[in-house]
Amino acid sequence: MPDLFRFRFFTSSSQWIVGGFFAILLGLGLWLHDDYGVSWDEPNNHLNGLVSAKYLAQLVAPELVARQPSSHLIPDIQNFADADHGVAFELPLALLSFVFTHGDSQAFYRLRHACVFLVFVLGIWALYQLAKQRFESWRWGLLAALLLVLSPRFFAEAFYNGKDIVYMALFTLAVYTLTRLLQRPTLGRAVVHGLTTALAVDVRVQGLLVVLVTLLMLSLEARYRPRVERSHLLRVGGIYSVAALVFTVLGWPYLWALPWQELLAATQRISQYPWEGRVVYFGQVLRGTQLPWHYIPVWIIITTPLPYILTALAGVGAWMWEISQRGRASLSTFAGRLDLLFISWLLVPVLLVIGLRPVVYDGWRHLYFIYPALVLLTVRGVHTLATVARQRPPWRPVAISAILLVGGGMIHAAWRIARDHPHQQTYFSILPPSFAQRNFDLDYWGLSYRQGLEWVLAHDLAPTISVYSPWPSGHLVYTNSLILPPTDRARLRFTNHPNADYILTNYRYRTQPFPDTTGREVHTIRVNGVRILSVFQRSGK
Structure with missing residues (x-):
């Protein structure tokens, strides 16, 4: 019983x-x-x-x-x-x-x-x-x-x-x-x-x-x-x-x-x-x-x-x-x-x-x-290490250390998910931020445009705001406006000309910063030190 x-x-x-x-x-x-x-x-x-x-x-x-x-x-x-x-x-x-x-x-x-x-x-x-x-x-x-x-x-x-x-x-x-x-x-x-x-x-x-x-x-x-x-x-x-x-x-x-x-x-x-x-x-x-x-x-x-x-x-x-x-x-x-x-x-x-x-x-x-x-296969590796730790005492410290490494990796990943929210799609595991910035695609999905638009709308009270994004991600500014409230969407005007009130870029196909002639950088989104989006304001705005 x-x-x-x-x-x-x-x-x-x-x-x-x-x-x-x-x-x-x-x-x-x-x-x-x-x-x-x-x-x-x-x-x-x-x-x-x-x-x-x-x-x-x-x-x-x-x-x-x-x-x-x-x-x-x-x-x-x-x-x-x-x-x-x-x-x-x-x-x-x-x-x-x-x-x-x-x-x-x-x-x-x-x-x-x-x-x-x-x-x-x-x-x-x-x-x-x-x-x-x-x-x-x-x-x-x-x-x-x-x-x-x-x-x-x-x-x-x-x-x-x-x-x-x-x-x-x-x-x-x-x-x-x-x-x-x-x-x-x-x-x-x-x-x-x-x-x-x-x-x-x-x-x-x-x-x-x-x-x-x-x-x-x-x-x-x-x-x-x-x-x-x-x-x-x-x-x-x-x-x-x-x-x-x-x-x-x-x-x-x-x-x-x-x-x-x-x-x-x-x-x-x-x-x-x-x-x-x-x-x-x-x-x-x-x-x-x-x-x-x-x-x-x-x-x-x-x-x-x-x-x-x-x-x-x-x-x-x-x-x-x-x-x-x-x-x-x-x-x-x-x-x-x-x-x-x-x-x-x-x-x-x-x-x-x-x-x-x-x-x-x-x-x-x-x-x-x-x-x-x-x-x-990661689970199989942990399972094997646990078996070694249980059955082979001389190897036990190595096996336990490896298991603790996996546990530490899970805790670190959970911390990064919480800290980087909602931009975990730009996570890099082993690359220094400056190296990732120069050498790899970052926010290629263009999700950060939403937060860029929300910042512009919150900090500029004008009834109409013109925005622009350079090729090849220009359409993503409009695309991300679709998830905003209708009242916010109504304030935005999208243009194909760089003389807009604000220029937003996620650095697609670009490894270097934009020149000063682009405008004044008024907002930046960084993930673990990597710049994934910039908002520039046109001079005189």
Whole structure:
């Protein structure tokens, strides 16, 4: 009876702790979601959702769409350049905005940021389940969830990045449903995994990687199952493939609207996206098509807390040691096969980018979906160190010191998140501020323009204020005004001429300060000593 009571107590307490963690996380998101500006991509992403919503409405009630006074402002799906971008997130959000925001841009972006964060929390839950499953303890699952939350750049982007963060969350969810399928390959779980795969694909077509990984992992699973179960795994793979295809088509109206020949051409365009923008990398302004092979690895290192990286390397090292000692036998356990999945999840996309050199830009945001794998390997590193500390006394001081280093890294990351709010998207882990200022892109999303506009409005009581921002971020001044109250928006006038009352700049593509002829710098936003936005006032104002 005492043992049974103890089991029930710890089971109950773990539910309260985990439930409390996610409740606090949701509350934090609801509290903070209105603090962030509007990022570069958000208006166009929303338009993509509206384009698909218009297409669906035309299928059901074309007369009603024709009577809408603003319908002509939304392009037809056949003529919209970005219609080949998935809308699994943007389409439902467009419908929610129609119901709840009634054309109010401030209400819409508040809703949008809250929804992005909710999807992020879903991804954290999936990561928690993966770590809990692999290490057979809710405590290790909670550590993985904390590590992702306490990653400053990801914390900020969890409120506004409706592409990369949403894709990361849904990709992680798909990996979790994959591991459940591998554990117990039922037809129902195959259908559920097909649905989560489709959600990832319908945000980014690169989600098709989940299909390849699923089929490979099912094949690997068959090697370690009795012969009589292999035909069942084959059926499960077939059901999954059909479900993934059907749900992908159902969730992507673009696939309904174009003939297959054009879809094949669109797939090629997506795989070789013709981005002609530039980035700042080690002080040089480079085209997105000219980046060196080390661009992605460097950005991962300089924007991830260093203790996480070092411990993830320990996790990879522990896996390699096990492979060297046991060979293929290490894959005979489910935990061993999960380790192979996590290692592949982290390393294969990076190696493909290094080898194939597709267009990537704005840091490593196109590969954010691998970050949960890095977190899982960090947890594996801590788990290995804890095992060493328990089983090998001579190594105990080293192992405990490494564990304390990770704990210190988490505390420091939490402090930076609180101190740098709401500009954690400009976090650098190991770079001195002056070096980061001169050598790398800073606030490339343009969120700091919101706080710049708010400062201008608070310190200049004129009924009309003209503002200007130099190329290439000029439109971001207007974009960030959309989340301001209507009375504040009404006071702003946006101009394409530098003789405006105020000039705002986030230093995009620029490594040096502006000359004195620009005006008097009256306000500066700095994050950890790095200037990310300046407000200049024209002489005579």
